[in-house]
Amino acid sequence: MTTLELTTMQEEIRGLARGRDAVILAHNYQVPEIQDVADFVGDSLGLSRQAAETDAEAIVFCGVHFMAETAKILSPEKTVLIPDLEAGCSLAASIDADQLRAWKAEHPGAVVVSYVNTTAEVKAESDYCCTSGNARAVIEAIPAEREILFLPDMYLGLWLERVTGRKLTIWLGECHVHAGIRPDDITRWEREAPDADLLVHPECGCASQAMAFASDRTQILSTEKMIDFTKRSPKKRFLVATETGIIHRLQKEAPGKTFEPVREDAVCRFMKTITLEKLRDSLRDWKHEVDVDPALAAKARQALERMVSIG
Numbered sequence: 553m554t555t556l557e558l559t560t561m562q563e564e565i566r567g568l569a570r571g572r573d574a575v576i577l578a579h580n581y582q583v584p585e586i587q588d589v590a591d592f593v594g595d596s597l598g599l600s601r602q603a604a605e606t607d608a609e610a611i612v613f614c615g616v617h618f619m620a621e622t623a624k625i626l627s628p629e630k631t632v633l634i635p636d637l638e639a640g641c642s643l644a645a646s647i648d649a650d651q652l653r654a655w656k657a658e659h660p661g662a663v664v665v666s667y668v669n670t671t672a673e674v675k676a677e678s679d680y681c682c683t684s685g686n687a688r689a690v691i692e693a694i695p696a697e698r699e700i701l702f703l704p705d706m707y708l709g710l711w712l713e714r715v716t717g718r719k720l721t722i723w724l725g726e727c728h729v730h731a732g733i734r735p736d737d738i739t740r741w742e743r744e745a746p747d748a749d750l751l752v753h754p755e756c757g758c759a760s761q762a763m764a765f766a767s768d769r770t771q772i773l774s775t776e777k778m779i780d781f782t783k784r785s786p787k788k789r790f791l792v793a794t795e796t797g798i799i800h801r802l803q804k805e806a807p808g809k810t811f812e813p814v815r816e817d818a819v820c821r822f823m824k825t826i827t828l829e830k831l832r833d834s835l836r837d838w839k840h841e842v843d844v845d846p847a848l849a850a851k852a853r854q855a856l857e858r859m860v861s862i863g
């Protein structure tokens with residue numbers, strides 16, 4: 553697409569959104585042209601909360617399906633659209649509600665903490681939700697004598713065990729993109745970029761995390777905390793171990809600094825199914841609407857609200 557075609561389509565999309573009273577949300581891992589046309593760019597829960605606070609009648613979520621569901625749970629009165637129903641998530645797909653019910657039955661009395669990357673059905677079976685940014689606070693708020701079932705990301709769970717000193721019972725799910733970031737990627741970059749800080753998402757493989765822990769110029773951070781950290785840091789160069797879409801936002805929000813992915817192929821194909829054409833069609837043809845059963849949404853909302861009450 554030429555620059556002129558791109559600009560023309562972005563203007564068409566903005567015009568359609570205005571006419572439809574819709575707010576466009578883009579996850580940090582979306583392609584740059586989607587991020588640039590969105591009203592808000594961020595992580596899944598932050599976006600859903602921002603959208604819930606707007607007066608817009610509709611939300612178009614440029615992200616994956618569980619994110620659009622979360623937006624619907626928090627804004628049941630709004631229409632929520634996703635431009636492509638194929639935008640799934642390998643991590644959210646690693647556990648369903650039946651599997652969680654069976655796991656709970658094996659651990660009576662345990663507290664269930666679900667990462668936000670889960671379906672509405674799984675959230676509804678959970679006591680607490682968490683994000684990578686607040687997971688530590690959620691775990692630390694649960695009485696020490698209670699068993700905790702943590703799901704679905706095993707690497708985030710292992711990182712939580714390390715930083716809280718708490719033993720968790722962990723579901724063995726993973727995100728194929730973050731699990732694919734290997735210790736070699738970390739050591740190679742540390743060797744080749746001695747002037748840079750390394751930012752590692754806690755979903756990355758535990759061996760990669762261990763390498764990051766071993767260095768004093770590395771940080772293990774959620775995507776939103778990566779943005780805050782790089783804006784405040786006096787450093788000029790950063791290596792980034794997460795999905796490469798975040799680089800565009802980092803460059804915009806911390807201009808004058810250099811950001812490089814530790815792996816160019818750390819790309820989520822589900823996130824990248826969303827294109828400008830599909831976003832335009834979604835607004836024009838009012839598709840694809842994401843619905844969550846109201847009773848299920850109410851239960852899932854409780855798990856999100858318990859998380860928010862922890863702060």
Ligand code: SF4
Pocket residue numbers: 581616640641642643644669727728729730795820821822823
């Ligand atoms: S990057 Fe991983 S966790 Fe995020 S949407 Fe893609 S598959 Fe799911």
